[in-house]
Structure formats: C-alpha cells, structure tokens
Amino acid sequence: MSGNPLAAAEPWDLVADGYAEEALAIMEPFSARALELAGLSQDSQVLDVAAGPGTLSLLAAPQSARVVALDFAAHMLEVLDRAAKAAGHSTIETRVGDGQALPFADNEFDAAFSMFGLMFFPDRTRGFSELRRVLRPGGVAVVSSWAPVIESPLMRMMFGAMTAADPTIQEPQPNYLSLENPEVFATEMRAAGFAGVTIQRHTTEVSYPDGTQMWDSMARSSAPLALLRRRLGEPLWSERAPVMRDYLATNYRPRTPLATTAFLGIGHKPTP
Ligand SMILES: C[S@@+](CC[C@H](N)C(=O)[O-])C[C@H]1O[C@@H](n2cnc3c(N)ncnc32)[C@H](O)[C@@H]1O
Numbered sequence: 442m443s444g445n446p447l448a449a450a451e452p453w454d455l456v457a458d459g460y461a462e463e464a465l466a467i468m469e470p471f472s473a474r475a476l477e478l479a480g481l482s483q484d485s486q487v488l489d490v491a492a493g494p495g496t497l498s499l500l501a502a503p504q505s506a507r508v509v510a511l512d513f514a515a516h517m518l519e520v521l522d523r524a525a526k527a528a529g530h531s532t533i534e535t536r537v538g539d540g541q542a543l544p545f546a547d548n549e550f551d552a553a554f555s556m557f558g559l560m561f562f563p564d565r566t567r568g569f570s571e572l573r574r575v576l577r578p579g580g581v582a583v584v585s586s587w588a589p590v591i592e593s594p595l596m597r598m599m600f601g602a603m604t605a606a607d608p609t610i611q612e613p614q615p616n617y618l619s620l621e622n623p624e625v626f627a628t629e630m631r632a633a634g635f636a637g638v639t640i641q642r643h644t645t646e647v648s649y650p651d652g653t654q655m656w657d658s659m660a661r662s663s664a665p666l667a668l669l670r671r672r673l674g675e676p677l678w679s680e681r682a683p684v685m686r687d688y689l690a691t692n693y694r695p696r697t698p699l700a701t702t703a704f705l706g707i708g709h710k711p712t713p
Pocket residue numbers: 447448449450453454465468472490491492493494495496497511512513514517538539540541555556557558559561562
C-alpha cells in the first residue's frame with residue numbers, strides 16, 4: 442500500500458457529489474482531448490479506469506458502442522449512473538473495482554483510458570500492464586497525469602490557501618521519478634508493452650466569479666481538502682476554513698483565468 446492517502450477510495454467517495462458538480466468542468470477538456478487522440482468509432486468498446494463521476498465516460502458514450510466505467514469509489518459510480526440515466530446513455534456500464542486488477546478478459550476493449558486515476562495507483566506498473574492486457578492488439582490507451590504543481594497556477598493558488606491555514610502543508614516539489622516527468626511516463630508505458638508511445642501536454646484554464654466562490658467550489662470538490670478536514674476535525678476545520686477562504690478572497694482577482702496542465706500518454710498494444 443502506498444503512503445498516498447489519495448490511493449484509497451474514501452476521500453473520493455466523500456467528494457463525489459461536489460466533484461461532479463464543480464470539478465467536472467475543469468476536468469472535461471482533458472477527457473475531450475484524450476478522446477480526440479484515441480479516435481473512437483461507433484463500434485468501439487471503451488474502458489474508463491478510475492472513471493470518477495464519468496468525466497470521460499459521458500463524453501465517450503455518444504462516440505462508441507459500449508463504455509465500461511470502473512472505479513473503486515462506489516459513490517462516484519452512483520453519481521455516474523444517475524448522470525448517464527439523466528442523459529439517456531444506455532451504453533455505459535459501471536463496475537466497482539481496482540484498476541490494478543481489472544475484472545475483464547484479455548483483448549476485450551478497443552480503447553482504454555485512465556484520466557488522473559492510474560497516477561495514484563501504488564503499483565503503476567500493474568496499472569499500465571492491466572490496461573494493455575485488456576486491449577485488443579492494435580487497441581489504444583490514453584492515460585493522463587498532472588504536470589508539476591509549480592507549472593499550474595490553479596494548483597498553486599489552492600496550495601497557497603492550504604499553507605496559509607496549515608503551515609505544515611507545503612506546495613509539493615516536482616517529483617521527477619513520477620509521471621510528472623514525461624520521460625518517466627513514456628518509459629513506464631513502453632515497459633508495460635505499449636508501442637508508438639507519445640506524451641502530449643494539454644493546458645486548460647478555469648476562472649471563478651471571485652475568491653469566495655472559488656473557495657466554495659474547491660471545498661465541495663477537492664479530495665485533498667476533504668482529507669485535511671478529516672485530519673483536523675470539525676472544531677479546527679471551522680477555524681482554518683475561513684483562513685483559506687480569506688486567502689483566496691485576497692489573492693484571487695475575480696474572473697482571472699488560472700491555467701492547469703497535464704500530460705497525456707498515448708500508446709498502442711502491438712499487433713502480433
Ligand atoms: C481525480 S479523480 C479522476 C476522475 C475522472 N477520471 C476524471 O478525469 O475526472 C481520481 C479517481 O481515481 C479513482 N481511483 C484512484 N485509485 C484507484 C484504483 N486503484 N482503482 C480504481 N479507481 C481508483 C478515484 O476513486 C477517483 O474517482
């Protein structure tokens with residue numbers, strides 16, 4: 442088990458509703474780009490690993506024959522089921538499970554994705570090789586992971602607020618041994634047996650009416666903030682939350698676009 446608390450289902454279950462309502466709009470452009478890169482057809486069988494509330498699955502459904510959305514956070518998948526029903530997507534199936542041990546046969550899918558999910562797996566090697574295993578030969582995988590926080594004004598703003606409230610929390614330094622490093626990203630995909638691997642950068646921007654609304658949005662949707670709240674307990678949280686809100690109210694200029702950048706790794710399962 443990794444020491445990363447975000448490698449467990451609980452923090453994601455805690456924020457599932459807020460994530461769907463607040464974070465989906467930030468995350469969607471990355472899924473839209475991943476789908477463009479994969480080039481689905483109406484016959485495609487699609488797997489979305491660590492699907493969350495269906496950021497990619499809901500976009501993929503109209504472009505494909507069938508989408509299987511897997512996540513270990515059951516509440517995320519309940520939110521996805523509701524959204525799929527409301528949108529009239531009858532081709533999305535949800536499955537609770539671990540992305541490191543996929544409950545599917547070999548060669549079952551034409552395209553497999555893990556958007557900001559596999560990056561948390563304690564065993565990324567397993568995560569990548571499971572994606573390859575369930576793809577048919579010639580099938581495509583697209584995996585995304587954040588660029589270093591230092592390159593993301595959106596994340597820097599969030600960590601600035603957290604540090605103001607709790608100085609033991611510091612902005613993470615770049616980890617060049619992780620998928621934050623495009624060379625490591627490509628090497629791990631190739632080592633898992635993918636061919637034609639490329640890593641692409643993709644940046645999107647988000648803005649808020651003002652810092653207070655930015656705080657409200659983040660407090661509802663951020664798994665790291667949910668963890669902080671649990672660690673502090675309610676009495677301390679009710680002292681610290683206003684510090685974070687005031688930090689954003691002071692430091693965020695209303696409607697300023699804040700960029701955030703990710704890497705998208707694309708690879709194919711070789712044909713024999
Ligand atoms: C940042 S969210 C990404 C959700 C969605 N893919 C998106 O792009 O918005 C991370 C998701 O990964 C899921 N996750 C993390 N580790 C997992 C694992 N080992 N197996 C299955 N799901 C996992 C979490 O439950 C959460 O829903």
